[in-house]
Amino acid sequence: MTTPRTARxxxxxxxxxxxxxxxxxxxxxxxxxxxLHGGFASGRLLSAIARTAGLSRPTLYKYGGTIDDIKEALVERELAAFLDELAPRLEDVRWSADDLTELLVFIVGYARNHRLLNAALRDVPELVLPVFTLHASEPIARISEMAAPIVQRHVDRGHFPPVDVPVLTDVLFRITLSTVLIRSRFDFDDPDVLRAYLRTALTVAADLHTPAP
Known part of the structure; x- marks a missing residue:
């Protein structure tokens, strides 16, 4: 009788x-x-990141670098995510007060609701504000570089008048910055208030090109 083999x-x-x-x-x-949980002002941020990621400090250094390297990479990732969200909206926009208002509502709302930006402004405003003011040329250039071919396609199709993209980008950046950082009696966390404010501002700017009767 043959003993059956036991399957390995x-x-x-x-x-x-x-x-x-x-x-x-x-x-x-x-x-x-x-x-997000107060680490901007922490002197033990690398240890906290390693613990949260479940990595050893040597592995963290090998793949992430210094704390400045990690912060820089995080800013780059967040900017890339924003540009990915902005590009399709810019593709669909038309040269009208309504469309430009909605584009600005998205941009301002994105910045005002950005959790990391809000945490940084809460914890280390003295470090964050120069990034978006004195040293803002790099993000503005990145946005302009992304927007230029899209805007040019709109111009070629007759949807936009000839537009100076760097100037347009700079203006939109400044509008966004002011509505994010400057507190006033307007509640810009309310999308309807924000939309009405931006629509009025764009209308006033457009009317400046029309000679007074």
Whole structure:
């Protein structure tokens, strides 16, 4: 009588090792979480990020670099995410007060509701404000670079008049900055208030081009 063979257990499959890109993304996710909870002013931020990401300090240094490197990479990631959201809206906009108002409502609302930006303004305004004022040329240039071919297509199709993209970008950036940072009697957290304010501002600007009767 033949003894039946016992089937060998299948070799256990090990989970795939995360790629460097996945590790860096994990580090940035952990950094964002730590920064949201008061980490901007913390002197032990690297330790907090390593703990949150479940990584050793050497691994953190290898894939994330210094705390300044991590913050810079996080800013770059957030700016790229914003540009990804802005581009399709810019593709659909037309040269009218209504469309430009809605574009500005999106931009201002995005900035005012950005959790990391709000956390930074709460914890370290003295470090954040220069980034968006004295040293704002780089993000403005990035936005202008993204917008230029889209605006040119609108001009070629007759949807826009000939527009100086760097000037347009600079103006929109300044409007966004002022409505995010300057507090006044207007409640810009209310989209209807924000929309009415921007619509009035654009109308006044457009009327300046019309000679007075």
């Amino acid at each position: 257990p299948a070799p256990s499959s090990r989970p795939a090792r995360p790629s460097p890109g996945q590790i860096r993304a994990k580090i940035l996710d952990a950094a964002a979480e730590c920064l």
